[in-house]
Amino acid sequence: MVKVKCSSCREEHPNFMGIDATETHDISGSRGEANLVWRCQLCKKENNINFDDSFKRASAAYTLEDAEEQRWGTLAVLECRGCEIIDFDPQGTWTCKGAQSNTPFEEVELSKEEAEWNDYDEKAGEGVSIMELETRIQRA
Ligand SMILES: [Zn+2]
Incomplete structure (x- = not known):
């Protein structure tokens, strides 16, 4: 679940939204699809977020070794168009x-x-x- 902010008008979306790598949604006015498509309630601009295919989700495990070494793990790499992620749940x-x-x-x-x-x-x-x-x- 992510919380997003519109890059055009800086408005924050009030709710957390789910993003699922196995689901795609149509992008208005194009043939494209994205894992998350949302419309800014203030400026009405449509923005989208996609999982970056170059990142292998299968290797996204956080290990005991990572924890012992106090290392951050990478759970996902996301490409945001027209918006940015400001919080993660x-x-x-x-x-x-x-x-x-x-x-x-x-x-x-x-x-x-x-x-x-x-x-x-x-x-x-x-x-x-x-x-x-x-x-x-x-x-x-
Ligand atoms: Zn906006």
Whole structure:
């Protein structure tokens, strides 16, 4: 979920909007499509955002090593036309796997307010968790 701001008039969209790499929407007045198409409520300009195909989503995993080294991971690379992303909410269902056990966890619910997750890894015989989740938006 992203919050966006119109580059033309600087108006911020009041709500978070979902962007899904598996969904495309028509761009008005062209044959193009984008993963997110939205119209600015103030200047009425239509803007869009696309996942950058050069970025391989399959490699977008955040690892235990990343966490231990306190490194940022890249979850997505987005190309914004006519707008910019000003906030990100990880709201939705994520998948994880145990760092050593490889136990899959398919229903990891996260959000800005609930940026923590706890479960128990039967195979490893220990608790697993996501804590102190932080996100940032980096401009190219
Ligand atoms: Zn606008």
